[in-house]
Amino acid sequence: MKRTVPLIICSLTGFILIISWFLPAAESWGEKVTHWFDIVAAFAFVLGGANLLKIHLQKISNRRIGWGYSAVTLTAFLVTLLAGLFKINVNPSMNYPAYSWSGNYLDEGGLLWWIYEYLFVPLSATLFAMLAFYITSAAFRAFRAKNIEASILLFTAFLILLGRTYAGSLITSGLPDSLAFLRFENLTIIIMSVFNLAGSRAITIGIALGVVTTSLKLLLAVDRSYLGSD
């Protein structure tokens, strides 16, 4: 029950989906399984939220280091969740004004919209923007032309950095038309659509083979690691 049923569910689900690609008669079964998949994915969001709640409540109750920040996290979590679930300050839909719950939970003016616009957007965007500083610092400290491979990488990066801005066009604008392919902007195109394409394609083929073999191992119950130990 603990191990056999999940193995059967996994194989059955996977093979139904594979067969549905090839047999038109099985297409509706494939659609049904896909529909269920999309629904179960929604429960994953709930599980994620509930897990966060559990971990931070434990941290607060045990008064572990940084429990105050856990309290902040939980407060933000609960306020956002309630704002979304109860559609606080959301107007009804224009087409169904008599139904007070018919409005969209993210409508402009609602509390969830406010949290999204004025908290989520600046925080997430700035956290990613910080990477600009770190990538610059890392380039200064770690990007060294120590051997041929590193030099090729460095030289390519230079060409791309110059070729993707006006500086590249400006520096090589004096080259005659017969040598136009040596202009930075054209070199960038050649690097991307020839050399980069070849490398990326090989990586893509490698990943595809990896995914196909891993999927087969899972569906044939050769790989059971997702079931855990007991």
Place this chain on the structure above:
Amino acid sequence: MKNSSLLWLVIFLLAGGYLIFRTSHGDMGISYVKVTTISPEKSNVQWTQYSKASKKEAGEENVQFSWSRTIGLWVAALSTLAIFSFLYGDNVFYKISESVFIGASAGYAMAVGFWDGIVNLLLRNLTPGLMRESIIPSIPKENHADWFFIIPLILGVAMLARLLPKGGWIARWPLAFFIGATAGFRLVVFFHADFIIQIQSTILPLIVFTDGSFDWQTSLKNITIIIGVLSCLVYFFFSVEHTGIIRPISRLGIWFLMITFGAGFGYTVMGRIALLAARLEFLFSDWLWLIDVE
């Protein structure tokens, strides 16, 4: 007090004074809204709708100052600065902002999952009558409960059993369903789109003639792509020792990969700088009104 601390204190006080001065003169950090009264047809219900207005529209009819959005704008600006403050060193403002971000993200994802997943995909099929009367009035009257949807409901609830101290094994069922479905999806599409079509796309003519004459550029491009893909694949082939003829070919493959990674680095830098530029534009334009991009 250390000299450097004193210097920073003076800088912060000056910056604060500057912000207070400009704000008190209405020169920055203010949000306006356009007010519209909504009166849907065939209904006596009406409400006021507020939408964003630019500072240029400030004097216009129906445009008014908004407290909630002005507070929001300041919260957004101060949150941005709090995150940037980590560049100087770890501090309490950064940690609070980080905690708020984690909490708000999880709460947002859960609310979205509930409305767009559980309600719109599950409950509308399982309890169409109840949904029609409350949240989704557009569900046709002829729609009846589809009891097949009890299966994803059971799987979804079983997934939550993972949080229980005992009985976590039940959560393996939805996990197995999820893994099986993902494997089923991906086995076919990766084999088709990322394997077969990629090989097809690499089978290119080595000698190309365009309008009857030899096209050396395309020929050279095709030859380079084929050599590049093959040499990289040889490098990935770890079952054979990289000696003899394999060694120079795999070395060439590494060089192709280095060019790929170099290009990736250049593009990544470009992306990160663009994100920083967007944040600074928000601070300079929306908050400080130093530039006008509207």
Place this chain on the structure above:
Amino acid sequence: MFEKLNSLESRWIFLMTFLAVGIPILLQKSLPEKPTPMVMDVFNLVEDLPSGSLILCSFDFDPASAGELQPMAAAFVRHCALKKHKIVFMTLWPVGPPMIQNNINILKKEFPDYQYGEDYVNLGYRTGGEGVIKLITTSLDKMYSEDVNGTSLKKLSLTKDLKHIQGIDLLVNISAGTPGVIEWVQYASTPFNIKTVVGCTGVTAPKNYTYIPKQLAGMLGAIKGAAEYEKASIIQYPQLAENPQAQEGLRRMAPQLVAHLLLIFLIILGNVLHFVGRRKGLSS
């Protein structure tokens, strides 16, 4: 001097980066851009479609990548509206609905004649990622019975006869990661030959070249792609030159230039220090 530079604190590099990006923004200088052939391919594809063609726009990105991708999304939406194409919006990312709304606000403000339900429809978000694409390629109503406002798709003139997405004229995907370009290629463009163009972040752009031209008709990569598309739009529709919001990508190219030059300078400096240090017998 050597010692000082070798032990340069990160904070100074951060300050230089801040100034390199910040000062050009404050100066508001724009630089000349020339669209590359790849961007022109994408532009011409949208331009050459007959007016009223049906375009599915999937905006699979979040605020964290909006700095790079929103200019692209806006450029596509403006171009589609100028060509009077019909647009169906959707997203595979939970944080995507406001990204769609930002672009609908552009339509409302700059193209007031564009009517909701007739010229464009917002389907919003559904959970499931790749599962959503797989389902809507064969059956749209199983995934989307209503739009974001709760209106039945059968009551909207644009979607009332739309059974699945195989019949659309063009798929436009703006994506910051997974699910995004790869999934649309794997589940929609490859098996059903749906003509697809994409806009993507700098991080993901190099990898996506592998799908061109068989599986993707074209791609805009990073902010440069957006700037070039904006330039191509301005050349074709000169009235856009009067609209600063239609030049967001172009505006960002000046900070981009200075920051790239700074980075190149720092890499060269770092290498010089490294090799001088090695000659002196120091490890950097």
